[in-house]
Amino acid sequence: MIPLITLSHGSRKKSAAAGITALTHEAGRMLETPAVEAHLELAEPSLDQVVATLSAEGVTRAALVPLLFSNAYHAKIDVPEAVKDASEKYGVELLVGPHLGTGSDVVSVLAQRLRADAPAGTHVILYSVGSSHVSANESVIDLAHTIALLTGYSIEVVPATGGPGAGGAGVIE
Template sequence: MPGPRPTTEPSADAGGSSVSPTGPALVGLAHGSRDAAGTRAVEQLLELVGTSGGVDARTAFLDLAEPDLTTTAAALVAAGHRSAVVVPLLFTVAFHATVDVPEAVAEATAATGLEIVLSDILGTGADTLELVGASLARSAVPAQHDVLLYAVGSSNAAANDAVHDLAARLDRQRPGRVRAAFATTDPRTAAVLPELGDPVALLPLFLSPGLLLRPLAALADERGWALLPPLGDLAAPLVLRRHAQARQRSGLR
């Protein structure tokens, strides 16, 4: 059962927001990056989630950055929480979502006693389609311009297929063509560009900057194309939606 609200303001340890919680905490669990700017962008996203949603929102990382989920869970327990919803900040059901995330949740639960409910990933559904559309609108990309949707990529073919499907659905909404390419698997950007015209808007399916976006930045500089920023703060409503859905499904109050 969820515990009482803390009697004091929760600290900002482990990337937490400074708002008073109104229910189970929210932990945004990201992959992690060696790029400090990427870590800070995730922290900023969770700060926005916390302030806009009125929830104690914290960050945790699977790898390459700190804190890990067990550290964040311990900070929540110290702040008076007994339950939290972990929202994996992932767009596809690949190895991290199916193996790393459940393992991290099990370890954090065993180490701290925090009741953890795992939400769905961000995914590539209708709300993520709205998210990438909002990114194009924010950058004022003309509707007739072609778009390259750039994702990390996976050894899991189904995960990559989900990104291609997202690109196809976005393609049906725009006069300009939309194609997907990946940073770590085929098809790579060079293989997809012949299908697109000039100019191309480069749209990362990333929440934060990182090393994998550097080749895309170099391409933008070389061609004079628009490189859209990572989705970042635009994803705050989606993260809050996953938190609310998990609370409703689990009965957490």
């Protein structure tokens, strides 16, 4: 059985890890395969640590899904570099799937969760990391707009960082 690795960016917020852990666990349960999370930075375990562990367990191939909404810097540069480095270092073939994206499947999941969890009239903030790629930011803004149309909730995109097209002023903690 080929294990699944979910690869998130990682966050300084300790509470973010719980969501990634839950998502990874549920994906593994649904696929009936072992699943483990990894992070590019700011959280543990790193992809290198995960692949080292899998290699030590005799794993030679694993599926990897980047948990990224847009096809910007992390998807184009960081993920391929981390995959190449870990794969070459430990001899594990990493079968990389596409990033999550902002397509109808993601819209459906987020709209369903919103309807189930948020009272009517709730103003929703979609807190994205943001990007220096305008098209990446615009895809998240389009995602929020589509979810708002489907659910009737008002949704605002507030990126933590990012340049033009980021959709908001950012959040300072």
